[in-house]
Amino acid sequence: MSNSLDSYLILSGLLFAIGTFGFLARRNAISMLMSIELMLNAANLTVLAFGAFVAPLKTHAAVIALLVIAVAAAEATVGLAIIIAIFRNKKTPLVDEYDTMRD
Amino acid sequence: MIYLVPFIPLIPLVGFVLTGLFGRSHQKGIHEVAIWAVVASWVVSMVVAFGALSHGFGFGDHGAGITLWNWIPATGFSASMGFYVDSLTACLLIVVTTIGMLVHFYSVGYMAHDPGRWRFFAYLNLFMFSMLLLVLADNFLLVFAGWELVGLCSYLLIGFWFPRRSAAVAAKKAFLVNRVGDMGFALGIMAIWTQVGTLNMQAVFEKVGAIPHEWQIAIALLIFCGAVGKSAQFPLHVWLPDAMEGPTPVSALIHAATMVNAGVYLVARANPIFGSAPEVMVVVAAIGIFTAILAASIAFTQTDIKRVLAYSTISQLGYMFASLGVGAWTAAIFHLMSHGFFKGLLFLGSGSVIHAVDGEQDMRKMGGLARKIPITYVTMLIGSVAIAGVPPLAGFFSKDEILGGALKNGFLWVWALGFAVAGMTAFYMFRLMGMTFWGQSHVDPEKEGHIHESPTSMTRPLILLAIPAVFLGLLIGFPPESGLLHTWLAPIFEHTIAASGRTEAAYNFFGIDGVLAIGTTALVAIAIVLAWRLFGVDMPALGLRAQPRPDRVREISARPGLAFFYRGSSNKWWFDDLNHLLFVVWGGKLAAAVFWFDRTIIDGTVNGMGAVTTGAGARLRHVQTGRVQNYALGIAIGLIAMVAAYLLILIRWR
Numbered sequence: 001m002s003n004s005l006d007s008y009l010i011l012s013g014l015l016f017a018i019g020t021f022g023f024l025a026r027r028n029a030i031s032m033l034m035s036i037e038l039m040l041n042a043a044n045l046t047v048l049a050f051g052a053f054v055a056p057l058k059t060h061a062a063v064i065a066l067l068v069i070a071v072a073a074a075e076a077t078v079g080l081a082i083i084i085a086i087f088r089n090k091k092t093p094l095v096d097e098y099d100t101m102r103d
Numbered sequence: 104m105i106y107l108v109p110f111i112p113l114i115p116l117v118g119f120v121l122t123g124l125f126g127r128s129h130q131k132g133i134h135e136v137a138i139w140a141v142v143a144s145w146v147v148s149m150v151v152a153f154g155a156l157s158h159g160f161g162f163g164d165h166g167a168g169i170t171l172w173n174w175i176p177a178t179g180f181s182a183s184m185g186f187y188v189d190s191l192t193a194c195l196l197i198v199v200t201t202i203g204m205l206v207h208f209y210s211v212g213y214m215a216h217d218p219g220r221w222r223f224f225a226y227l228n229l230f231m232f233s234m235l236l237l238v239l240a241d242n243f244l245l246v247f248a249g250w251e252l253v254g255l256c257s258y259l260l261i262g263f264w265f266p267r268r269s270a271a272v273a274a275k276k277a278f279l280v281n282r283v284g285d286m287g288f289a290l291g292i293m294a295i296w297t298q299v300g301t302l303n304m305q306a307v308f309e310k311v312g313a314i315p316h317e318w319q320i321a322i323a324l325l326i327f328c329g330a331v332g333k334s335a336q337f338p339l340h341v342w343l344p345d346a347m348e349g350p351t352p353v354s355a356l357i358h359a360a361t362m363v364n365a366g367v368y369l370v371a372r373a374n375p376i377f378g379s380a381p382e383v384m385v386v387v388a389a390i391g392i393f394t395a396i397l398a399a400s401i402a403f404t405q406t407d408i409k410r411v412l413a414y415s416t417i418s419q420l421g422y423m424f425a426s427l428g429v430g431a432w433t434a435a436i437f438h439l440m441s442h443g444f445f446k447g448l449l450f451l452g453s454g455s456v457i458h459a460v461d462g463e464q465d466m467r468k469m470g471g472l473a474r475k476i477p478i479t480y481v482t483m484l485i486g487s488v489a490i491a492g493v494p495p496l497a498g499f500f501s502k503d504e505i506l507g508g509a510l511k512n513g514f515l516w517v518w519a520l521g522f523a524v525a526g527m528t529a530f531y532m533f534r535l536m537g538m539t540f541w542g543q544s545h546v547d548p549e550k551e552g553h554i555h556e557s558p559t560s561m562t563r564p565l566i567l568l569a570i571p572a573v574f575l576g577l578l579i580g581f582p583p584e585s586g587l588l589h590t591w592l593a594p595i596f597e598h599t600i601a602a603s604g605r606t607e608a609a610y611n612f613f614g615i616d617g618v619l620a621i622g623t624t625a626l627v628a629i630a631i632v633l634a635w636r637l638f639g640v641d642m643p644a645l646g647l648r649a650q651p652r653p654d655r656v657r658e659i660s661a662r663p664g665l666a667f668f669y670r671g672s673s674n675k676w677w678f679d680d681l682n683h684l685l686f687v688v689w690g691g692k693l694a695a696a697v698f699w700f701d702r703t704i705i706d707g708t709v710n711g712m713g714a715v716t717t718g719a720g721a722r723l724r725h726v727q728t729g730r731v732q733n734y735a736l737g738i739a740i741g742l743i744a745m746v747a748a749y750l751l752i753l754i755r756w757r
Contacts, residue, residue, distance in 0.1 A: 024736055032732075099729035 008049035015042035027094045029083045033076065040072045104160045105169045107147050108186045111196070112239060114144040115231035122228055126221025137224035138207045141200070141231055148200040148235075152193035156591045164594040165189055168241050168305070175244070182302055187241035190591040194436055195238045195368055198443040199361050201571075203231050205564035206356040209451050212560035213352055213458065223263060223350065230256035234361050238368065242302040243292045246369070250288065250333065253362045254281045260357060261349040273345035280342040284332015288369075291325030294318065308375040312602075316380070323376050323383035326369060334366030334420045337394040341678050343417055347409040351454030354409060359416050360447040364439050367423045371436055371595075377427070378599035388428025388509075392520045395421030397676065399527040403534070404660075404673035407464050408453045411535050415490065416446055418524060422505055425517050430603055431508025432596040437588050438505055441497035441575050445489040448568035452483035455557040455565065456539060461550045466535065471544035475554045480540050482565040487536050489572040491529035492627050494620075500576035503620050504584060510619065512605055525623050529630035537638025583620075584610040 015038055022035030044065050051061020083093070090097055118140025126133045154160035161167055166189025174184040188196075207227060214220045233256055237249025262274030292302065298314045299307050311319065330336070335343035346358045357363070370377060370387065377384055398417035405411045419442045426435035457464055459476045473480040489496040492503070502525060509517040544551065556562065579588040610616050660669040671677070 020739055024732055024739060027732075095731050098731065 005049055005053040008052075009046060012042045012045040012049065015039075015045065027096055029086070029093045029095050029098075032095065033079050033083065036079070037072060037076065040068060040075075044068045044072075104151065104154045104162070105167045105188065107151055108169055108188055108239060109171060111144050111147050111151065111200075112232050112235035114140050114147070115228045115235065119225055119228035119232060122221060122225040126225055130218075130221050133221045134207075134211055134224045137228045138204075138211070140228055141204045141207045144231065144235070145200040145204045148196040151188060152196045155188050155193035156190050158190070158591075158594075162188065166192065170241070180296075182242055182244040184245065185241040185303075186239040187304065188239065189595060191368075191371060191436065191595045192238055194440055194588070194591070195364070196235070198364070198440050199231070199234050199238060202360040202443055202447045202568070203227075203234075203356060205567055206352045206360075206447070206451070209355075209454070209561050209564040210350075210352040212558045213454055214350065215558075217350075219263070223260075226256055226259050226263070227352075227356070230260070230357060230362075234365070237365055241304055243295060243304060243307070244302050246304075247285075247288060247292060250329070250365065251285065253357070253365065254278065254285065254333075257281070257346065257357050257362055260353040261346045263349055263353065267348070270348040273342075273348040277342040277346050280339050281332050284329045284339055286328075287325045287332070288329025291322050291329065294322045294325060298322070304372065308373075311376050311379055319376065319379040320383055323373070323380040324386070326373055326376065327383060327387055330366030330369050330424075331390065332366075333369075334363050334424070335417050336366070336390055336421060336424060337397055338678070340394060340398065340417050341675075341682060344405075344410050344413040344675070347407070347413050351409065351450060351457060354413070355447045355450030355454065358413065359450050360443040363416060363420055364423075364443060367420065367427065367435060367439050370424070370427050371432055374427075374432055374596055374599045378602050381603070384428050384430065386428070388425050388514060388517050391421045391424025391426070391428055392517045392524075393421070394418070395425060395524045396520050396527070397421075399524050399531065400668070400672050401675050402531040403527070404669060406466050406538075408456065408466050408469070408535060408539060409450070409464055411466075411531060412446070412449055412453055415449075415528065415531065416442075418528065419446065419490070422502070422521065422524065425521060426505040426508060429509045429512045429514045429517055430600065430605060431505055431512065432599065433589050433592045434501060434504035434508050436592060437580055438501035440579075440588075441489070441501045441572075444568055444575060445486045445497060445572040448486040448565060448572050449483060449490065451561070451565055451568065452479050452486060455479040455561055456483075458557050458561070459554050460546055461553055463546070463550065466538040468545050468547060469539045470542050470546070471540070472546075472554070473540040476556045478556060478562045479565065482562075482569045483540070484536060485569045486572055487532040491532050491631060492525055492623060493529075493631075494624060495577055495581075497572050497574070497576035497580075499620075499624070500580035500583060500586075503616075503623060504580070506623060507584070507610075507616055507619050510615070522623065522626065526626040526630040529627040530634045533631050533634030534638050537634060541638065582610065583616065 019035045019037075019039030019042060022038065023032050026032055026035060047061050047064050047068070051057050051059075051065070086098060087093060118137050121140075122133055122137045125136075155162045155166060158164050166187060168185055168187040170183045170185035172184050173181055175182040207224070210223065210227065214223050217223065230253060233249050233252030235249075237246055237253060240246045240249055258274050258278040261277050262271050264270045265274070295307055296302060298318045299310050301307060301310075311322075332339045343358060343363065347354055349358070377387070395418045398414045398421060402411050402414035402418065405414060419438070423435045423438050423442070426432075426438060455476065456469065456472065456479060459472065459479070460469060463469065485496070489498040492499045494500075506518055506521050506525070509515075509521055546554065579591075580586045659665065674680070
């Protein structure tokens, strides 16, 4: 069981669930961004696990994983920039204060 | 000479513009502009009519046309601004411009004290333009434009004294009833376009023989529908008596001598179309002669002097349609011309009477006016004798040709009814003369002293109109059925008559025609004597005694057999009541129902959809919290739901 596809998938599922929970439950914008990273990495782990255990997918998985890492980096950059911009306006990192879109 | 033609309608149009623009600021002398415009138009018309009637000067037997510009240039459709003059047009030109001019002269006196005089003359000029456009147009669309314009002028002039409610209502009635007929005419024009592919009249008449017969019938019927409306034939005759609310010169010009003839002109003009649909010709004859007898019977009992003349006009127009229907085309135009003159004369005379008794129109409050307003009396007497059909005045010849045409073309029933109408006409005209001019005076005592002959501006047109009323028949209708008018109009109708297969028997005074003429004259004489016995006056010089006997009239009309006819006649055979019930009461109910449907169902649906959207939005807006985590929760739940559904499907159908 330790070195099987299932264990990797369970791990990545757990990581994704933790990330989702963090994204929904944490009120600090930075923490939410970190949760997103967690979810992205969980997805990445799934891809790589398939790549490792299913022979025809080996190269594809690597390429997809690299792509996801690049996108995640870009996303983190843009997300941080947005958060900093909002922070300068609102003087708070708590997302439930960011409700101007309601009106 | 054809280049003169566009000026005929153009000059009154310029007159209308000038009178309309500067009338208010130059009220004193503005009528001069209007009058000179019509006089100029008359001069040009006479020159053109002379050319066209002599079949020379570039007009030839079949007339000539001139196209000014392409009015509506469109792909697949075109209508030109063009005029066409032949001898039929020329006959109408003579009637329209001559009577129009005399009515303008007359109006100077009649409207002398009216503050809206400039408006009146502007409308009259606009009417002259429209009528001449109608008569001269070379295509159906332009005819229709003139047709609608005369309708507009009729509306404006009936409602000239619009502060009076009855005038405003009468104007509206005339306009609406006319629209019913015009609708048919418009459909007829569209049908012509779809079948023939052109609206130019001469081209249409050449090609109309080649289209399917049912379309020939449809087109003829639709055009006749327009004519019925404009010429006040049954069942659209109800507007003309009410149109008498307008000033009397208007009644003379528009509602007796010109506009109401437009329908007759149109049918005569479109004779190749009607000739190709003999079934419709029978309809034309039937409606015409029925209207003639209906209107004549109503004229028996009316007490308003102008209304008697209005019903007489309807009756005579019915005569003309009967004549057209039996194929006596020339006789119809003959009667149109002679009727235009003597009916114009009678209306202007009645206006002079009304003027003399200070606005009174009820004949029961007149009487004995003959000696007080002699010029009016003599001219009106001439008009009455002419319309009654006493030889050798104009009405005798034209009526005789119509009756002869009906009999010789095999329409015995048209002849029989027409014969009766001839007697009725003589009776009600002399009833009018008797009640107005003969016997005791019933004028209000306070008005009695003011009775005066009208000014010369009014009596002169009467005298001038009396001349054609006497001599027109001898001039253009003698010898019967081969007079001048027949020479003029022969080229217009020869193809249609030839196509109908009827060979016209030569007029033979010592045969059927003489019997007819003498018979009609005898009937007319009896009717006149009867009217004179009932409404007449002593003539000691001739040894004749006949006091007016209103009690005798009442006694006769109360007889059991006649009472119904008397009530029917005096109630105009209840047509107004029928229309009121059908269109005002029931129509109003229908409109109310439609209004309700519109308000509740149509508007209700639209408003309901709006309300549902607004209400849903009001509730759903609470979903939009503006908090990013609520949205993310939505995404997560949605994702879980989708995955769950996928798995469920996978498990169940795998």
